[in-house]
Amino acid sequence: MNAPDPLAAHQPWLATTHEVHNVGCELVDYDMYRGDAALVEGVQREGAAWADAELGGFGRLAGSADYLELGALANRHPPELDTHDRFGHRVDLVRFHPAYHALMREAIGRGMHSSPWTHPRPGANVARAAYIYLQTQVEAGHLCPVTMTTAAVPSLLTTPALAEAWLPKINARVYDPRNVPDAHKQGLTIGMAMTEKQGGSDVRANTTRAHPVGAATGAGAEYELVGHKFFVSAPMCDAFLVLAQAPGGLSCFLVPRWRPDGSKNPLQVLRLKRKMGNVSNASSETELRGALGWMVGEEGRGVRTIIEMVSSTRFTCMVGSAAGQRQAVALAIDHCRVRAAFGRPLIDQPLMRNVLADLALEHEGSLALTLRIGRAMDHRSDAHEDALVRLVTAVGKYWICKRTPMHAAEAMECIGGSGVMEDSPFPRLLRESPVNAIWEGSGNVQCLDVLRAMERSPAVVGALFDELDRARGGHALLDRWVDALRTDLADTADIEYRARQLVDRMALALQAALLVQHAPATVGDAFCASRLAGEGHRQFGTLPRGVDAAALVARAAPR
Template identity: 80%
Template sequence: MNLRDMLPPHHAYLADTHEVQNTGSELVDYNMYRADRALVEAVHREGAGWADASLADFGRLTGSADYMELGALANRHAPELDTHDRFGRRVDLVRFHPAYHQLMRTAIERGLHASPWTAPGTGAHVARAAHYYLQTQVEAGHGCPLTMTFASVPALQTTPALAAAWVPRITAREYDPRNVPDAAKPGVTIGMAMTEKQGGSDVRANTTRAYPAGTATGPGAAYELVGHKYFVSAPMCDAFLVLAQTPGGLSCFLLPRWRPDGTKNPMQVLRLKRKMGNVSNASSETELRGALAWMVGEEGRGVRTIIEMVAMTRYDCMIGSSAGQRMAVSLALHHCARRSAFGQVLNQQPLMQNVLADLVLEQEGSLALTMRMARALDHRTDPHEDALVRLVTAVGKYWICKRTPQHAYEAMECIGGSGVMEDSPFPRLYREAPVNAIWEGSGNVQCLDVLRAMQKSPAVVGAFFDELGKARGGNTLLDRAVAALKAEFADLADLEYRARQVVDRMALTIQAALLVQHAPTAVADAFCASRLDGTADRQYGTLPRGVDCRFIIDRATPQV
């Protein structure tokens, strides 16, 4: 006889306090690609339909419970720095949880770091962007070394001798995290080391100096670098593109972690940054104490040499923030399809429908612009496409990344109190959300780059309005917004002061134009009605009357 049988009848069920019901469930074990109709449509529309099967296979992996757990583990166990080994030798070793290495290995074996360079052609950037978008929904921090490795190739190709020695290993689909000389590795990763304390985004204020290591100077020649770098992301990379001053001005260099003779190059890691988000990714402060490096590109043209790398990393910020929006809204949609309140399932309640549909519209606009820019990257020999890359990359990076933190918060609110708990995915999504808006050029820097592109190459403005013109007649509100934007461009007074306002409108009109051309009418009309009326500071959940919220929600809800 057990204790319960010995109790009086009214005490028999004291241990059974309640039945767990009307709760959410984990969004796992689904095909992350197939469940995203907007993504599938964009992949086919922008020229990468040939990658559909590969993406479906990858979507099964990224949506699996086991793979999702890797992202959680990589953030739960932050990287740790050993400056020296136990015998006192300098090692500058960053230790990561095995989950981080598995995410890196999978990404590199799938070619997320290099596929458009090794297999260029129609849809190459589109397919790579879609794979990266799925991977980043699982975990964002390891995307930093992936994107820097990817973006390093155009810069290195300015110096053929360095490109010949490094690009084959950069593009190899082999991940080797060992802290050993790069010559012993079949595959390598590349980082960036540009920012200094006194300059920040103003890299021309850098004080790090480069001294010739021999009699040769100029592109491909060896130098020794002395100075500091205040933000070096992914210090475990095998080499870094670094900016330093020479007699000819600010120049670009490739600096490996090890010297050719197998000794440690004195790029010394002082500490890892303690960040509010992006925890899985190691960011560091370093000092260069005569570190050996080779000049990339022309002396004094360091910014010009590295600008293509910066453009690529900024584009990946667009992908990463669009992916963050998709994961946030997917979690909100999944939860609200299962939980009831006040006698009705949440996604059946009109006010919640307004919020959910609004979040979906934001994400669909972000994805449409991101994937359109991937097609532009695939066709840069076309002057129109090249102009879009030069102008709209900055527009998209500014707008999409800027919108993501509030989007993450609003999606988290859909979950309620449980969404704030650390065992929910939302705290990590929320802490990650501001990162892309600040890194690789903050909002003001992007807006100033838009103005600079317009002033330096006026043809980019014509290309932008030509792109908007493809949607002419498709929506009256959009036609009016484009006309108003043209009038805004005609007024050059205080343009720098008004830069954010102008770029806001550029972003909204091009997102609207893409949706009017390609999205279902319910999506396009709702986007235009809610975002082209001059109330850009509106709260989510304030869609106007007449929006088909049910269609928008059903279209975006992951089917598990």
């Protein structure tokens, strides 16, 4: 035993290096749904009030310490690949931490992959978006296979025989991660294998070939695929929608991991990608060495077959980025109401309050536009709503997803140096923030798709302005903004060069119109004053005089 230090006995303060005070704490055990006023109001407004009670229960689960810890664990222990078992058999097995499986089980069990298909009703896509939004704040990566499983349904419906055989298990609320043939499972997940090294977004440059197995060709017929896919999400799924060149042109195929006879389909994973974000989710490079698949849709119409799938995944990118913004705002406000500097809590200091209020405004605009498109997806039989989906999904995916990295970085700055540390939630949040802007079509692709929709279906432009005109008279700045946008969209000179500027303005107009109509006046007025006046929005924290920043922060504070 060490002898006591006589100096410490006479000078006890020498043993006390510091006490912990004036620091934040983990944002846990809070109601993630009820504490988000913009979400609760949006769910009610956009037609999913019937889901309020269940969302409330899930919000309490999502905000619990134990559930949030699952998200941290799933990223701390990324997936690992076993190409072969110890006897040399090819298995292509991706191993995950139990936390990942727990999150997948909860997501699938609540129907986040299938509810709009199995229980179609007004508000179905809005309710699903709310669930995904809450779940994303716990962990984003595992929602990639959930999203693709949802999005595969309309593609498979183009080929009734495949839909009849596969959709019951795809839509089932059963999560079964075993690496076994689909015949042995009650629930299935679907991935995508579109991208090749030489093409990226230009899928028509794909070189993977599909060869008919027998005399039958076309929709539902068997083919063998040979080629290489540079980015497959997610390789542990039970089957994949794959684009390949058939004799009649680029076509879509459903390729399972196992053949119907129970043998391993030669869809072979070469390696898992080492991604800067989305760490919990496995993405891979894969070779198809005569892999069996069935044609989905018409031969040579592969892009058309998957177009609705792309629209669905882009919408979920909007949801995920809006969720990332909400998480950043909640963490920043929660910290700043505890942390003091220079004699006052950060939340009471005018400049910090300006930053927090601006971050809150950005999130509220993102969420309002996202849920509005959710309602449009629920009413595709209406020409106006269908036009909004076709045009504004690309607008929103571009704008919201590209704003999120700047938003995450600014919120992290509110925390200061501690926010940079890997034991903080912010490094994961920041690394995740660019993912949605790149996946499912980068910014340029979205803007070009907007122009393409306007050219092919001029009615979508009319639908855009019909939507904006619903807010006519609500704010003078918005009226002037919309009038200028209408004039500039009519000018087609150099329109591709100007595409980003025009889509920026569309997005801001739509967000402002929704907030002016539906949010408290403090929100709508502040959004218009900060985004539509003068030269527009600059850095976060540049709200003009007259904005009630305290009210904006109080509205956004997690409760």
